[in-house]
Amino acid sequence: MPKELIENSADSELVLELIQVLEREASLIETFIDLLEQQQKALVQNDIAELNRVTDLQRKRVAESAELSRRREKLIGQISEVYDEKDDINITRLISLVSAGHANDLSRIKDNILELNDKVAKVRNQNELLIEQSRENIRVTMEILGNIKSPQYNYKKEGRTAGSDASLAMDRRA
Numbered sequence: 001m002p003k004e005l006i007e008n009s010a011d012s013e014l015v016l017e018l019i020q021v022l023e024r025e026a027s028l029i030e031t032f033i034d035l036l037e038q039q040q041k042a043l044v045q046n047d048i049a050e051l052n053r054v055t056d057l058q059r060k061r062v063a064e065s066a067e068l069s070r071r072r073e074k075l076i077g078q079i080s081e082v083y084d085e086k087d088d089i090n091i092t093r094l095i096s097l098v099s100a101g102h103a104n105d106l107s108r109i110k111d112n113i114l115e116l117n118d119k120v121a122k123v124r125n126q127n128e129l130l131i132e133q134s135r136e137n138i139r140v141t142m143e144i145l146g147n148i149k150s151p152q153y154n155y156k157k158e159g160r161t162a163g164s165d166a167s168l169a170m171d172r173r174a
Helices: 003-045 048-082 090-099 100-146
Strands: 151-157 161-162
Touching: 003 090, 003 100, 090 100, 090 151
Parallel strands: none
Antiparallel strands: 151 161
């Protein structure tokens, strides 16, 4: 019986630590959503300085996320050992193994993270669309500029003038 209490205590501590890591990950995702929305505003306003600032903050948050992910994977591995699972377990499986209180917390966090991931995908898709539209606008503008001919007139051998077919802009895309 004492061995079982020690295992339950270790299990409980590991699960609590996992819950804390997952909550920090959810908070980080919320921060990332805010940064994506700031990025969207900067894209619309063509504010390069703000875009660079937000992008730098996003890089920092991605690094934090990677660290939390490593910690989460380590905890899941340890919990798998406690429950004598052959493979790493996922949150759904863990919910069925832990106490009701922990199961409720894990379920709530899982649902929250899934919802936040959907929001991230939506805002990222909107930002990608804005970037693609900007690229298309630039392409069309360069095409228009490339088609405008220079209004230069040159004299021909016979003394008459002839227009030049030189473009005003040169396309340097290769």
